[in-house]
Structures are given as C-alpha cells and as structure tokens.
Amino acid sequence: MDLAGRALVDGFPSDPLLRATIDQWDTALCWIGADGTVVGVNPGFARWAGRPVEALIGQPLLSVLDLGGRDWPALWSALSSGALPPGGGTLRPPRGAEPVPVGLRWQPMAGPDGPLLLCQMQTFDERECADAVARLQQDVLELVAAGRSLALVLDFLCRQVEACAPELVCSVVLLGDDRCLRVAAAPSLPAAFSAATDGKEIGPAAGSCGTAVWRRAAVEVSDIATDPLWADYRDAALAHGLAACWSNVIQGRDARPLGAFALYYREPRGATPFHRRMLGACVHLCALAIEHDRARAEINRLAFYDTLTGLPNRSLLKDRATAALALAGRTRQPVTLMFLDVDRFKALNDSLGHGAGDRLLVEVAERLRPLFPDGDTLARLGGDEFVALLPGCDAAHASLVAEHALANLSLPFTVGELTLIPTASIGIAVHPDDGADFDTLLRRADSAMYRAKQAGRNRCHFYRGDMNEQAVRRLEMEAALREALGRGEFTLHYQPQVRLDPVRPEQGGLHRVEALIRWTHPRWGAVSPMEFVPLAEECGLIDRIDAWVLETAVAQLARWRAAGLAVPGVAVNVSPVRFAHGDLPDHVRGVLAAHDVSPGRLTLEITERLMMTEEAGVHDALDALHAMGVTLSIDDFGTGYSSLSYLKRFPVGELKIDRSFVKELDIDAANRPLVRAMIQIGESLGLTIVAEGVERDAQHRMLAAEGCGIGQGYRYARPMAAEAFERWLADRERPDSPAVAGRARPVPCGAGEV
Numbered sequence: 001m002d003l004a005g006r007a008l009v010d011g012f013p014s015d016p017l018l019r020a021t022i023d024q025w026d027t028a029l030c031w032i033g034a035d036g037t038v039v040g041v042n043p044g045f046a047r048w049a050g051r052p053v054e055a056l057i058g059q060p061l062l063s064v065l066d067l068g069g070r071d072w073p074a075l076w077s078a079l080s081s082g083a084l085p086p087g088g089g090t091l092r093p094p095r096g097a098e099p100v101p102v103g104l105r106w107q108p109m110a111g112p113d114g115p116l117l118l119c120q121m122q123t124f125d126e127r128e129c130a131d132a133v134a135r136l137q138q139d140v141l142e143l144v145a146a147g148r149s150l151a152l153v154l155d156f157l158c159r160q161v162e163a164c165a166p167e168l169v170c171s172v173v174l175l176g177d178d179r180c181l182r183v184a185a186a187p188s189l190p191a192a193f194s195a196a197t198d199g200k201e202i203g204p205a206a207g208s209c210g211t212a213v214w215r216r217a218a219v220e221v222s223d224i225a226t227d228p229l230w231a232d233y234r235d236a237a238l239a240h241g242l243a244a245c246w247s248n249v250i251q252g253r254d255a256r257p258l259g260a261f262a263l264y265y266r267e268p269r270g271a272t273p274f275h276r277r278m279l280g281a282c283v284h285l286c287a288l289a290i291e292h293d294r295a296r297a298e299i300n301r302l303a304f305y306d307t308l309t310g311l312p313n314r315s316l317l318k319d320r321a322t323a324a325l326a327l328a329g330r331t332r333q334p335v336t337l338m339f340l341d342v343d344r345f346k347a348l349n350d351s352l353g354h355g356a357g358d359r360l361l362v363e364v365a366e367r368l369r370p371l372f373p374d375g376d377t378l379a380r381l382g383g384d385e386f387v388a389l390l391p392g393c394d395a396a397h398a399s400l401v402a403e404h405a406l407a408n409l410s411l412p413f414t415v416g417e418l419t420l421i422p423t424a425s426i427g428i429a430v431h432p433d434d435g436a437d438f439d440t441l442l443r444r445a446d447s448a449m450y451r452a453k454q455a456g457r458n459r460c461h462f463y464r465g466d467m468n469e470q471a472v473r474r475l476e477m478e479a480a481l482r483e484a485l486g487r488g489e490f491t492l493h494y495q496p497q498v499r500l501d502p503v504r505p506e507q508g509g510l511h512r513v514e515a516l517i518r519w520t521h522p523r524w525g526a527v528s529p530m531e532f533v534p535l536a537e538e539c540g541l542i543d544r545i546d547a548w549v550l551e552t553a554v555a556q557l558a559r560w561r562a563a564g565l566a567v568p569g570v571a572v573n574v575s576p577v578r579f580a581h582g583d584l585p586d587h588v589r590g591v592l593a594a595h596d597v598s599p600g601r602l603t604l605e606i607t608e609r610l611m612m613t614e615e616a617g618v619h620d621a622l623d624a625l626h627a628m629g630v631t632l633s634i635d636d637f638g639t640g641y642s643s644l645s646y647l648k649r650f651p652v653g654e655l656k657i658d659r660s661f662v663k664e665l666d667i668d669a670a671n672r673p674l675v676r677a678m679i680q681i682g683e684s685l686g687l688t689i690v691a692e693g694v695e696r697d698a699q700h701r702m703l704a705a706e707g708c709g710i711g712q713g714y715r716y717a718r719p720m721a722a723e724a725f726e727r728w729l730a731d732r733e734r735p736d737s738p739a740v741a742g743r744a745r746p747v748p749c750g751a752g753e754v
Contacts, residue, residue, distance in 0.1 A: 028102070028121040032061050034114060036072035045121065048100060050093045061119075065102075066090040070267055079106045079117055089167075090272050091121075101272030103166055132164050133281045140285045150293040154185035157285060161278055162188055167265065168275065169242070172250075172286055173209050174259035175202065181209060181259065189264065190240040197233060207233045208247035209260040216257055218248040218279075223268035246271045248279050250286045258290050306380040308358055309365035317379035317387060321438040324391040328431055335431040336398040337438075338388040339445035340368070340405065343423040343457040345384035346537065348415075350576045351610055356415045357384075364422060367408040371401060387442065395430050395462065402426045402460040410458075425452035426460035434463045450474070478539050480521060481532055485548060491518050492552050493719035496728070497571070497690060497712045500704040510729070511690075511710045512569035512603065515553035516719045517545065533575075542575045549573070551591050554602065556722055558595035565729060569601035571633060576610040582617045585624035599629035603654065607635055619650070626651030633690070637678060647685055655682045659693025659713070666698035679706050 022029065028045035032038060038059050046053045049064055056064060062072060067089045091100040107118040139160065143153045158170035171186035171194070183198045200206060202214040211229050212219040221227045222244050224237045230245075237245070244265035250258045261282045263275055271279070301307075304316035312320070321337070328335045342364060349357035361384060368386065372378040377389040390398060409422045427448030435441040444463040452461040484490055492515045499508035519527045536542045553570045560567045578584055592599055604625065610618065626632060633654035657678050665671050675691075682689040691703050694713035703711055717728055 030056075030061070030065075030119045030121070031111065032117045032119060033111075034076060034116075036060050036062065036076065038064065039111070039116065048102070048121065049091055064092055065119075066092055067267065067269070076117070080108050080115065082108070089121075089269075101165075101274040133277060136160050136164070136278075137281060137285060140289065144289050144292050147296075150289055151184065153289045154286065155187055157282060157289075158185050158187050161263075161282060164278065165275060169264040169266070170282075171209075171262045171264070172259060173197075173262070174290065175213055175257055181213065184259065189242075193236055193240045193242065196236045200233075205229050205231065208245040209262050212247040212249045212260045213257045216249050216251065216255075218246070220246040220271060222270045225268070241266050243268045244270070246275070246279065248283050250283045250290065252287055252291055258287060261286055309362055309380050311365055311369075311386075312377055312379040314379065314381050317377055317381075317389060318438050320377050321389050321441075324389060325431055325436070325438060325441075328391065329436075333392050334394045335441075336388075336390040336393040336395070337429050337431075337441040337445045338390065338398060338402065338405075339427040339429075339442070339449045340386040340388070340424050341426075341449050341453070342384035343425055343453070347576065348420070350580060352415055352418070359415060360413060360420075360422060363413055364409060364424075367411070368405055371404055371408065387445070395428070398428050398430065399460070399462075402428065406458060406460070423458035425449050425457050427452055427463065428460060429463040474535070477527070477532065478535060480524075481519075481536060481539070481541055484519060484521070485544060489519055489521060490545070490548065491520070491721065492516065492549065492556065493518050493721055494556075494570075494725045495712060495719040496717050496725070497710050498716045500700070500708055500711050508711075510566070510568060510732075512571055512601075513567060513725065514571040514573075514605070514712065514719075515549060515556075516573075517549055518719075537575060537577055542577050543581065546573075546575050546578045547587065550588065554591050554595050554597050557601060558597055560726075561597075565726065567729070569603060569631075571603040571605055573605045573635065576607060579606075579610060579618045579621050582621065584621050585628065588625060588630060589628060600631070603631040603633050605633045605635040605656065608637065622650055626653075633688075636692075647681070647687075652687060654688040654690060656690045656692055656712075657708070662691050662693045662699060662703070662713070663695070665702055666696060672702070675703070675708075676706050679708050683707060 022042050025042060025044055028048050029042040030038060030045045031040035038056050038061055041049075041053055041056050043053065046056060049056060060072070067075060089102055089104055091102055093100060102121045105120045105122075107120070109116050109118050136157070140153060140157055143156060154172045158172065161170045162168055169188045171189050172184045173181040174184045176182055178201075180199050180201050181197075183194045186194045197207070197209075200210055202210040204211060204214055205228060206214060207230050208219045208221050219229065221229055224230045224234055224243055224245060230237060237243075242264045244267070245262055246265075247260045247262040249260050252258050261279060263271065263279060304313060304319075305311065306313045321335075324335050327333075342360070345357065345360070348360065361380070364384075364386065365378075365380065368378055368388075372388055372390070375391060376393075379387050379389070381387055388401075390401065393401070405426065406424065409424050411421075413420050413422050427445045427450070429435060429441045429445040429448060431441060434444050448461045448463040451464075452459050455461065494513040494515055496513050497511040499511045501508045517529060517533075519529070519532055521527055533542070533545075536545050550572050553572050557567060557570045574584070588599075588602070588604075592602065622632060631653040632651060633656055634652055635656050636658040637655045655678065657675060661671055661675050661678070665675060679689050688710060689708050690710040690712055691699075691708050692712050694700055694703065694711040694715040696715060699713075700711060700715050717725075720728065
C-alpha cells in the first residue's frame with residue numbers, strides 16, 4: 001500500500017488485528033477524496049477490480065466504477081449529505097473482462113487531510129448469481145403451487161429482487177383487454193407514481209413498460225430525463241426520484257403479451273448483467289404465475305359458471321342458496337327462489353336452429369341481469385331454465401320482481417329477418433313456508449312454473465300445496481310413456497276429411513283420413529294427446545312415437561286397399577323434432593315401399609314453426625319428400641309466426657285452417673273475413689284448403705260457399721277406430737246414409753278431435 005493508503009490506514013487505531021481485518025476482509029472498501037480520486041483501497045477492492053492496489057490509488061473513481069453517467073461534483077454533494085440511499089454500480093475491469101455488478105453503501109467520514117467517502121461494495125460471482133436466481137424461482141414456484149393469489153406472488157417476486165439488488169425498485173403491470181396497463185405489484189414504488197401510470201394505454205412512446213408491451217421486446221431507458229419514450233411520464237418519474245427504467249415484456253405460451261416487468265433506478269444508468277439475468281428469470285416466472293392464475297380462474301368458471309351466458313350454474317347457485325337459507329334460519333328472514341322458463345323455446349330452437357336459440361338465451365340473461373343486484377343470484381340451470389335466489393325477499397316483493405322480469409323480456413328480439421316477442425313462465429317458492437332446503441324450494445318453484453305454463457304462459461305463479469300432485473303425475477306419466485309402445489297401449493283413430501262440393505255440398509266424397517294417436521293407460525284410462533304429446537317432445541320420445549304412427553297408418557291404408565275399401569289416402573302428423581335427425585325421407589320411403597303404397601296417398605302434416613327454420617337439413621328433407629310425391633300440409637294455419645313467405649319458398653301442397661277460426665264462423669262475423677282471406681291465399685297459390693273443426697251445418701255451407709275444398713270435424717264424423725271407420729264408410733255409401741240426409745251419424749269413439 002502506498003503512502004496515501006498508509007496514511008489513511010494510520011488514521012485508524014494502530015491495532016494489528018484491525019489492520020489485518022481491513023486487509024483480509026472479502027468486502028471491497030474504497031476511500032474517495034472530494035476531487036473524486038481514489039485515496040485508498042483494501043485488497044478486496046483491488047481483487048474485484050482486477051488491478052493491483054498501486055494502480056488504483058490516485059485514479060478517478062469514475063474510471064474504475066460506473067455510476068450511471070453522473071458527474072462527480074453532483075454525486076459528492078449528494079453522497080456527503082446522505083441524500084442518496086444505497087445504490088448500485090458496475091466495476092470497470094481491465095479490457096476484455098466482463099463488467100462486475102456491485103451493490104454500494106456510502107459513508108461520509110473525516111480523513112487525515114479532509115473529508116472522505118468510504119464506499120463499501122458487495123458483489124455476486126456467477127455461482128452466487130445462479131444461486132440467487134434458483135432460490136427466487138423455487139420460492140415463487142412454491143407459492144404458485146400452493147395456490148396463493150397472483151397479487152401475493154407478484155408482490156413477493158418484486159420484494160425478493162429488491163432484496164438481492166437494493167439499488168433496484170421493481171414493478172409488474174398487466175395488460176387488459178382495453179390495451180391498458182394496470183399496476184399489479186409495485187411494493188417499493190411511490191404510490192403517487194403508481195397511481196399516475198395505472199391504466200395508461202400501450203403504444204410506441206408509452207414509457208418503458210407501455211413501449212415494451214407494444215413492441216413485444218425489452219426496452220432500456222438509461223436516462224428518463226432525456227429519453228423521448230418518457231415524454232408523457234417524465235415529470236411524474238423525476239418527481240419521485242426515478243431516473244432510469246429497464247422493462248421487459250411478459251409473454252404467454254402463445255407469445256401473446258401479458259404485461260411487463262420493470263426495474264427502476266434512482267440514478268441514470270444501464271442494467272448490469274446480473275440485473276439482466278434476474279429480469280429474464282422474472283418475466284418467465286411472471287408468465288407462469290399469470291397463466292396459472294388464469295387457468296385456475298377458467299377452471300373455476302367452468303365449474304361454477306354457465307359457459308354460454310356467464311351466469312352462475314346450478315352448483316354455485318346451490319352453494320349460495322344453502323348459505324342464504326342457513327342465515328335465514330337464524331335471522332328468520334324470508335328467502336325467495338324464482339324459477340323462470342322461456343316459453344316455446346324448444347319450438348324456436350327446433351325451427352330456427354341452435355344458434356338462434358343460443359342468441360335468445362344470451363339476450364334473456366342480459367335482460368334479467370339488471371333486476372338482480374349484488375346479494376341476489378341469477379343462475380342458468382341449463383336449456384332455457386333460469387333460477388333467481390333472492391335472500392330477504394318476501395312474496396310481495398317477489399311478485400314485483402317477476403312483473404319487471406316479464407316486462408323486460410317482452411321487448412322485441414330479432415333473429416335474422418324474424419322479430420320475436422320473448423315471454424317466460426315464472427314459478428315462485430318462498431322459504432320457510434314452501435320449503436326449508438334448496439332442493440325442496442327448487443322443486444316447488446318448478447311446479448309453480450309449470451302451473452304458469454298451463455295457465456297460458458307469460459305469467460308467474462306462486463307455489464301451492466296441490467302442485468306436488470301434478471309434479472308427481474308428470475313424472476309418473478313420463479315413466480309410463482316410455483313403456484307404452486312396448487306394451488301396445490297406443491292405438492290410432494281415423495277422422496275422415498270430406499270434399500265440399502260448392503254446388504251440392506252434401507254430396508262430397510271422402511278426401512282422405514287423418515290418423516290420430518290415442519293412449520289408453522291400464523290405470524288412468526284414456527290420456528289426452530294434449531297432455532302426453534308435449535311431454536313426449538320434452539323427454540325425447542316423440543321420434544319413436546312419430547315413427548310408430550307413420551308405420552301403423554300406412555300399414556292400415558294398405559289393408560283397406562287390399563280389402564277393396566275406397567280410402568284415397570292418409571294424413572299423419574309429424575313433430576318438428578323428427579326433421580332434426582335428417583332420416584325422415586329415407587324412413588318414409590322405406591315404409592311406403594314395405595307396404596306397396598304410392599307416395600301420393602300419404603300426406604304429412606307439419607306446423608308453421610317448422611317452416612320458419614333456417615336449417616338446411618330441414619329444407620332438404622322437405623324438398624326430398626315433395627320430390628318423392630308425398631303431400632306436405634301445414635297444420636293449424638294462421639296460429640303460428642306471422643310470415644307467409646314460406647308458402648312460396650317451400651313445397652307445400654295444402655293448408656289446414658285451424659279450428660279456432662272455424663268454431664264461431666257462423667256466430668262471429670269477425671272470423672269470416674279471416675277465413676275468406678286464408679282460402680283466397682291458398683287458391684292463389686294453387687293449394688288445397690282443409691277446414692278443421694267443422695261441427696254445424698251453417699259452418700259447412702259457409703265454407704263451401706267461400707270455396708273451401710275440404711272439411712273435417714264432428715259435422716262429418718268423430719275420430720274412430722279402424723273398424724268403426726269401416727262401418728262409417730259402408731253406411732255413407734248407402735242411399736239412405738246420414739251424409740246424404742245432411743247429418744253425420746254419431747260414432748261413440750271416445751276422445752274428441754285432436
């Protein structure tokens with residue numbers, strides 16, 4: 001050590017142990033004078049600098065140690081007054097060697113010849129650097145594996161980096177869907193600075209982080225005061241002592257930017273190799289933590305939320321209801337469960353396709369959501385079923401909520417070129433009167449909802465005790481319906497359709513018969529088709545039933561022909577659900593061929609809602625049936641969607657005027673123009689017109705006078721079994737038959753015309 005070094009050391013107590021400690025201490029020590037020259041070093045500093053002690057003494061400190069480009073007078077002033085906290089720098093080694101990042105601590109002191117600064121330096125070698133990164137990775141991965149929150153993991157990561165490199169201040173920002181950055185962790189950044197930069201949009205000149213995410217590459221700004229990337233944020237950064245910032249983009253596995261990790265410095269400077277290595281590890285750890293958090297959130301969403309509407313699903317609803325009911329049991333507060341089912345949703349789904357159905361369900365969810373604020377839960381159980389949980393809500397308030405729900409839903413909704421008015425049926429059950437647990441309340445609200453549907457839809461009903469019996473009956477009927485085909489409980493009745501001669505209406509011949517299904521249960525007796533056909537559609541049995549009706553009716557027509565009976569043809573109803581499978585034309589072709597029946601003798605009756613579908617498979621099936629020679633008839637014409645364009649778009653051969661227009665034709669004059677218009681529409685398009693529900697002579701004569709071609713109803717005959725129909729046909733052919741006399745002979749054959 002030279003004279004300056006010895007003089008400095010001589011300023012310490014002349015203790016051999018103290019001298020030995022300074023000389024042998026691994027920590028680097030350097031004494032600097034007011035002019036910025038090195039006046040003393042210990043061997044540890046010389047070893048790290050890669051130069052002998054003698055070569056360092058008298059050299060400017062800034063030629064040995066990079067302090068981020070600051071000039072010495074300013075540094076001396078700040079360091080001597082204690083205005084700068086501990087920081088970092090980089091040792092400038094001899095040419096060809098790598099720079100050495102160091103942490104610095106400054107201590108003003110009085111030397112023999114004036115004031116000095118003692119600089120204590122600590123550094124990492126490669127092993128220590130690798131160990132620090134490995135420890136950081138292990139600690140963060142353990143937190144992620146333990147399921148800790150993303151905010152905690154990112155905060156911990158920033159604090160650990162700052163502990164390893166005290167000269168740094170760290171932050172993590174995350175990219176939102178709005179292309180703005182949100183501060184996710186910044187434990188040591190001034191809160192005011194974080195608030196000033198939170199929510200800023202990324203761009204080509206948006207500071208270090210916003211630019212890094214926009215470029216999808218690292219951005220290093222060594223001097224915020226002069227760099228144009230910080231033009232909009234410079235004042236905020238400098239006001240809080242932030243002079244440099246190096247930021248790297250955090251990217252997911254698909255290279256999509258997730259955010260940025262930033263290192264801030266309190267003096268203008270660049271990043272050291274150690275800082276770069278730490279930052280590289282940090283962006284990967286952040287990406288892992290962010291994607292793990294989002295995957296966990298997605299799993300949670302799939303487990304507890306409906307994927308179509310985003311509403312809570314049954315599992316989450318049950319959890320919340322169980323908690324609400326437990327609290328209500330202690331506080332004696334009511335809890336309401338509201339069960340909502342979209343009216344005629346199955347018809348729309350079958351006719352317009354699942355895409356249209358999904359759009360309607362999303363719209364229903366959006367219209368209902370505002371009615372249930374925080375504290376309430378609106379959930380989707382599946383299909384078109386929604387349930388609302390309303391803690392603290394009594395029956396009176398529930399009634400008001402239901403009214404608002406029906407009003408919100410009744411606004412027009414457009415699907416393609418079709419405008420619909422959605423409606424719903426709502427059932428309400430209230431704790432504790434209607435049940436003490438979730439399953440009971442849900443079941444009873446469901447029963448009340450079915451009562452609302454039976455009462456005409458687009459309304460709400462509260463649960464009543466007798467509804468349990470109806471629910472049980474419905475379940476029993478579904479089970480019995482599944483066994484009815486195998487047990488031979490179904491039969492077909494046949495109702496004649498008679499030609500109306502405009503000159504001599506009483507002399508019209510038989511046009512065809514319509515096959516109508518009947519169900520006789522061993523215990524319940526005759527079950528109305530109005531009751532079991534909708535149930536068969538809901539529980540998925542209508543395909544089998546439709547197939548049985550078609551095969552049985554065509555076989556009966558073949559037997560009549562073989563017996564020499566003049567039955568021109570048979571009409572069979574087909575559910576819209578049957579068309580969804582695409583195999584109907586092949587089935588019809590096979591049945592006709594098996595019984596050697598001409599396609600022209602078969603009529604398939606379909607509903608208007610089937611004609612409104614946009615599904616190509618339905619259109620193809622209709623075209624194939626028409627090409628085969630099968631007649632397509634629209635049943636219940638005038639009661640469906642108000643569009644007539646399908647009459648020219650689809651191969652329809654016949655219209656059936658619904659009985660609701662015919663039953664008061666001779667009583668209510670308002671019905672006559674409607675019926676006349678329907679007949680004229682059919683005539684102009686070359687279609688056969690069939691009037692259903694003809695019961696009186698006056699109706700018969702009016703229809704004939706208006707040009708209606710075919711009549712069907714009790715005026716001619718009730719639906720009857722095959723044997724009864726054969727007797728009716730034989731009687732009709734006699735000269736003194738009731739038909740010739742002007743009135744049909746009553747045939748006692750049970751259920752009415754359906």
